[in-house]
Amino acid sequence: MNEEQKMVKVLIMGEAYDVPEGSTIIMAMEYAGFQMKRGVGCREGFCGACATVYREKGDYKLKGGLACQTVVTDGMTLAQIPFVPAEKPIYNIKELTPDIDTIKALFPTVFRCVACNTCTKACPQEIKVMDYVQALKRGDIAKAADLSFDCIRCGLCALRCPAEIVQYNAATLAQRLYGRYLNKKSPELEERIVEIENGNYEKELDELGEMLRTDLSKRYYEREIKLK
Numbered sequence: 001m002n003e004e005q006k007m008v009k010v011l012i013m014g015e016a017y018d019v020p021e022g023s024t025i026i027m028a029m030e031y032a033g034f035q036m037k038r039g040v041g042c043r044e045g046f047c048g049a050c051a052t053v054y055r056e057k058g059d060y061k062l063k064g065g066l067a068c069q070t071v072v073t074d075g076m077t078l079a080q081i082p083f084v085p086a087e088k089p090i091y092n093i094k095e096l097t098p099d100i101d102t103i104k105a106l107f108p109t110v111f112r113c114v115a116c117n118t119c120t121k122a123c124p125q126e127i128k129v130m131d132y133v134q135a136l137k138r139g140d141i142a143k144a145a146d147l148s149f150d151c152i153r154c155g156l157c158a159l160r161c162p163a164e165i166v167q168y169n170a171a172t173l174a175q176r177l178y179g180r181y182l183n184k185k186s187p188e189l190e191e192r193i194v195e196i197e198n199g200n201y202e203k204e205l206d207e208l209g210e211m212l213r214t215d216l217s218k219r220y221y222e223r224e225i226k227l228k
Contacts, residue, residue: 008074025052025067025078039082043068046125048152053159054078064122064156084155086166091173098177100139107170110136112163119157119167125150129157129167136170144171145178 006021012029019028026040041049050067057075067080089106096102103110110133119129132147148171157167195201208216 008072008076010072010075011077013079019072021072021074023072025054025065025070025072025080026050028072029067029080039067039080046152048154049082051081051084051124051154051156051159052078053081053156064124064160066124066154069124081155081159084159086155086158086169088166088169093176093180096177098141098181100137102173102177103136103139103170106173107136107166109163109165110170113137113165114163116162118160118162119165122156122160124154124156125152127151132171132174133165133167136174141174141177142182144174145182148174 007018008021009016009018010028011017012032012034017028017032019031023031026036026043030036039050039052041047046066046069048066051064052067052070053062053064054070055062055077056073072078091106113130113133115130115134117130119133120127120131123129127150128147132144135141135143135147148168151168151171153168153172155168158165161167211219
């Protein structure tokens with residue numbers, strides 16, 4: 001270890017550890033000797049596996065974040081929440097309709113929202129969670145699907161919700177309903193699917209499959225990009 005490396009003290013699951021300043025929570029936990037078998041995924045940010053709740057020294061607020069992105073501070077107290085218990089309704093998307101009646105039947109808790117905005121404040125993606133919940137209450141499936149598009153299902157919104165709404169599962173339903181019933185169909189996509197099924201691209205795919213990784217990477221970054 002570099003002798004000049006400044007250390008900070010953090011409390012992980014109630015135990016105090018000295019860890020390098022500037023570390024992310026995951027880096028700090030591994031430095032402290034934790035073997036990350038759960039609560040860790042992509043490590044690059046935004047897969048949703050490493051949801052963490054924490055308090056910073058001198059701050060009464062309970063905060064949430066992703067351990068791969070959140071940097072530790074001296075005196076921080078933290079605990080990982082690798083899974084947030086949440087009931088998920090079972091449904092057949094083919095039997096549903098993209099309207100408010102479906103939301104009422106499968107996610108009645110949505111209508112208990114008191115617009116406190118705690119869910120939005122808890123979101124590490126800065127998604128307007130309360131806004132898409134309000135859209136669901138209006139039966140605006142398209143709006144809800146659009147606002148929740150970047151959701152990574154970390155569960156921090158549901159963890160903090162006083163109305164006990166499972167926002168991210170409701171968002172998933174909205175996205176599925178939008179994709180099946182409301183999204184405009186692309187004629188170009190339909191044409192390309194037929195071309196693939198007819199084997200029009202087999203030769204090119206075989207060529208790519210036989211290329212070295214370095215050559216494949218070079219070809220990817222040198223490709224012509226058409227902008228509309």
